[in-house]
Structure formats: structure tokens, C-alpha cells
Amino acid sequence: MSDNISEEIPWPDITSQPDDIRGLSNAERDKLIVATTLVDGHWVIVSRYGDDIWQLTGFPNNVSFQQRRITFSSVPPAFRAVVKAMFYRYLRRGRSGSERPKGSTITDLFNGSSPFLRHLEALKLDHLGAVSPTIAATYVAACRAHMQIYKKKPLSKRALQARFDAVETIYELSQFTDDKILQHPWPDSSSRAIAGRIGFIPGAGTPLIPDDIFCTLFEQAHQQVERGMSMFELRDGLQTTAEKHKSLSDRGIYDAKTRYLNSMGWKGGLRKFNRSLISLRTACYIVLASTSGCRNHELANLQSGAHHRTEDDEGTIYHWMRSKSEKTDEGMHDWMIPEAAVRAIRVMEHWAAPYQAKIAAEINHRRRINTQDPQITEAKKHAHSLFLGLPTKNDNTVRTLSTDSWNGYLRDFATDCGFNWKLASHQFRRKFANYAAHSRFGDLRYLKEHYAHWSLDMTLGYAMDDSWGQHLDLELYSEIQDELEDIKLGVVDNWMGDESLAGGYGRSIKGWKREPENLLIFKDRASMLKSISGSTAIRSNGHAWCTADNDGCVGNTLERTRCTGCDHSVIGSIHAPIYQRLYDDLKELLLCKDIGEGGRLRVERDLNRCREVLVQLGIPPEDLSA
Secondary structure, eight states, rough: OOTTTTOOOOHHHHSSSSSSSSOOOHHHHHTEEEEEETTTTTEEEEEEOOSSSEEEEOOOOTTGGGGEEEEGSSSSSHHHHHHHHHHHHHHHSSSSOOOOOOOOHHHHHHHHHHHHHHHHHHOOOOOOOOOOOOHHHHHHHHHHHBOOTTOOOOOHHHHHHHHHHHHHOOOOHHSSOOOOOOOOTTTTOOOOHHOOTOOOOTTTTSOOOOHHHHHHHHHHHHHHHHTHHHHHHHHHHHHHHHHTTTSSOOHHHHHHHHHHHHTTTTHHHHHHHHHHHHHHHHHHHHHHHHHOOHHHHHHOOBBOOOOOOOOEETTEEEEEEEESSSSSTTTTTEEEEHHHHHHHHHHHHHHHHHHHHHHHHHHHHHHOOTTTTTTHHHHHHTTTBBBBOSSSOOOOEEOOOHHHHHHHHHHHHHHTTOOOOOOOHHHHHHHHHHHHHHHHOOOOOHHHHHHHTTSSTOOOTTOTTTTTTOOHHHHHHHHHHHHHOOOOOHHHHHHHHOOBBBBBHHHHHHHTTTTTTHTTTSSSSHHHHHHHHHHSOOEEEESEEESSSSSGGGGGGGGGGGGGTTEEEBOGGGHHHHHHHHHHHHHHHHTOOSSSHHHHHHHHHHHHHHHHHHTTTTTOOOGGGO
């Protein structure tokens, strides 16, 4: 960081700074301003060109302080000067056709460049001008052959593309330095193609948490949130105990706290209590991530007072959570949440209070020492956040937890629940989208009312006031739609397999498949599945797939056996247990003497309908004798 941190920035000097350093003397170059921040109304310099470490600004709160810098001493000595020149240009102008970079886009490029520069160093090259397509090809081969030390496997296609993207960026940025790469590293190709990611859909690699794991995690988290408030009475008592015995040694205070917990009926001691508080914070995160669809940084940006409620004309209450999203330029977003998530917010507001107090004390302390300390601004960004913690055991500075920290806590929570699933923060958004899509499909699951509300209407025009609900995470709706299309595609894939189908539409599908000319109109199976799933209205009603344009049919609700002969229904083996159970229940009902003639006829009709379906699905007729 620049020693001149209290210097007010003359804005004309910054706006008139050159976009690259060519033609500047060393003294002029090293004085260039790289990063600034606003501290209590005064602009101060955070980094200058001549600094060995550039501390950057513009990161979300869930990025640790150490990950917000680029350290040039890690660059091979022969390339340090040109790398500085390239990154200065990158910060000023970005890449051609793109906006100026910010946040992790900058540090990711720096980290992605390092392997390439070390490769050049290993080849005894000392300037970028020596890089040719042949040299670039040796780097591609080295990356493909590289084995990760801890995972003991090659780099993923995503990791390969990140490395090759960095090479392309270095080529472009080097044109604004005195050490240019003269030829494009792969003149007739691209980093995406070389990495084998042509046709790759962003986000498709996010694993879907299995239902059994997710439901157990959520249930455990929900239970902890429900009893969370009781933990704070004990925490307050521990604080009082510490103040009462502050004259004792650390060991003496520890023993006093343990005696207090024992007197209050807490079993397991102080360490277990502290671990339980950490687990409670993770539980709140799981509940909020599972029921909102927020990204990690959006939950990291949650602050006290984030909850709001609205009421529609029929008196239905809707709960909303507001946070800042760094994904788009819109900033503040609103997410619909259920009451379970509201309770999680309330718990976290209590949980975070002592940590917020520590940040307030830190700000006051820094102001007494230096009123223009850039860390004042940094601390204020976290002052009202909910998901706070200590970045390291040796650092008493409270900050918002980073993504890496969260992934560690989430894996610990999953392990405590008996799972070895590699749980990560970004998996909850896809799980939310998947459940919301299942709700819209008709296959209602856990928290079904909440997911049904979410997927009712993409406009969400109800329950909105002029100020609160105007900024929605529309990208999440797009992800829900993608999940819905995947669900429908999977259903159609099963229809087109060897599985037996019942229902009017199901029988039609089997007949249609038997005509070869029908299949020849598609270039391949994937095109056929996509065409059918995209042109057919498909939703689940629990006992069949309904392809009618609307869900007004009584077969969806009151008279479910009507689906057995409906021209819009498809019944597969997944539904067989439902019809088997209904068939068995109807057989017992037929034995009742007091259902009357009309009742008996109705039971016989439904019994025959169920029997017909089960036979069509492959159940031997002799096993279905009435």
C-alpha cells in the first residue's frame, strides 16, 4: 500500500492519467495512481504504480482481504515490469470490446497468468516477444499433461480454459507495452475450443444436491434455527461471567464460564457451546440459501433490517429479503422468502450483534489513530452485515465470511449430518431452482407452498409496493426455467425409451414410435426429445403426466382415475405404485355392505380403470384378480 494514504486525490490528475505507461519516465510511472477509496468523505490513495503490492477495491464483501491484492514479487523477475504495465492498462481500459474489469476478474487474470509466465521462465525465455504459436502449443501440452497435486487428476476443462484465456489476454495487453507478443498464440482457434468447451452451457457443471441429503441438511438446519434464540441467553451469561472474573487469568475465566454453563444445564463444556454457535450460523445460511435462491455474495451482503413484508388484496402475507447483488448493475434485489427464512434472519440479527459491536469499536479506534485510514472504509462495509466472523485464528478483525470459509463450514455441517457430499455454497441456488421448477411442473416437494408461490408468475405483480418489490432477481427465474426444461426433457426421454406407458396420450406415443417415418423427420434423438418437450404442455399431477393446455380437468383433483383413459394423460412405471395402492384399497372398499348400489358401481368402475392401467404397465392380469 502506498505510504501516502492520507493524501487527498486531485481528480483532474486521475482523469488525465495515460492509459498505458509507454513514454513515461520511471518517476512519472511510479507515481501513477492505481486504486483509491473514500474515507469519511475524503479520497485517499490505496495503491500507486510503484508499489510492489497493489491493494485493489471494488470487491464484494465475501472476498477476503488477502484475495483483493496482486503481488508482483510472485511474478518471475524477467516479466515483472511488463506484467505491471499490462495490468495498469487492464485496470484503465480493460480488454477490447469489454468494460473495465473489477473485483475478482482482475485477480483471476493475475493468478491465471502465473503458470504461463513460469512456463516461459522454464523455457529460458526472458521477454514476451519470444512467444510464438509454437511456444503457446508447448504450454497447451503442458497444461493438458499437468496433474493436480492434491486431487491427483488432470486439470478440468474449465481450469484449462481459464489458463488459455489468460494467455489470450496477455497477448492483447502486451500490444500496449514495449514487449509485445508478435503473433496470436493460436491464430486459427480460441481458448474455448482448445479447452474442449465448445457447446458448454455455463452453470451446467454445478452438481445437484440429492434429495435425501438436502432434506436432511435442511431439517437439521431448520431445527437449529428454531431453538437458536435460547443460545443467546447463554452467550449473554457467558459475557457477564467473563466481565465479572476479568481479573482472573485466561484459564480462570475459561473455568468460570464452564461452571456457568454447567449451572445452566448445558452439557459438553465451553468448546462445544462455541462450536454450536458456529453451527447455528451455518444453519441460518442453509435455510436462507435453500429458500431464497441467493448467491453466496448476496447472502454475504445481507444486513440487519433486510426483511420486509407485503400484503395483497386478499390478505395474503408475502415476506421479502433485500440485499445487494454484485452480479448486475441494478444493485439492490428482493427475494421472496418463507417464514422459516424470516426466523433465520432474526436469529442472525441476534447472532451478529456482538460482532457488529466489535467492528464499531474498530472503526472508532482507527479514527483516533488516523482519520483517513482506508481500513475505516473497509470496516464500514461490514459494520451491519449478518454473516460475520474472524478470518483467521490469529486475526481479531471481524469481517464478512469469504466464500472459501463458507464452503469449509458447509462441508463440516454435512459431515456432522453423516454425509461425505462435498457441499458448496453455489449448489444451493441450483437446488432452489430445481425445486421451484418441480413445483411449477406440479411435482411439489419440501416447502411446497413457498416454491409454488415463487413459480406462479414471472412478473410477481401481486403483493408489490412501489418501493420494495421493484428489483427482482430475474436471472433466477431464467435458471428455474432451465431446470423446468431439463425436467421435461427427462420425462420425454423416458417416454421414448422401452418403458410401458398407459393413458390415452401414452398409448398414442407408443403407436407413434412404431412408425419409422415419424422418427426420420429428426436429425437425431436429442433433436426429437427437445422438439417434443418444447412443444408439449407437460406437468405432473402426482398420478400421471398431464399434457392438456390447462389444469381445469377434474382428473387432476377430484376424479383421478379419469386420467387412465384421458387423451391428454401419460402414465408410466413411476406411477404404478399409486395405482397398485388405489387398486388394493378399492378392492377392500368393494366388500363394504353400506356403500349402496351407486357406490358399488363407482368402485367397480374405478377398480377396472386401475386394473387396466396396471396391466398396460406390465403387471400380470392373474395378479390383479378382484
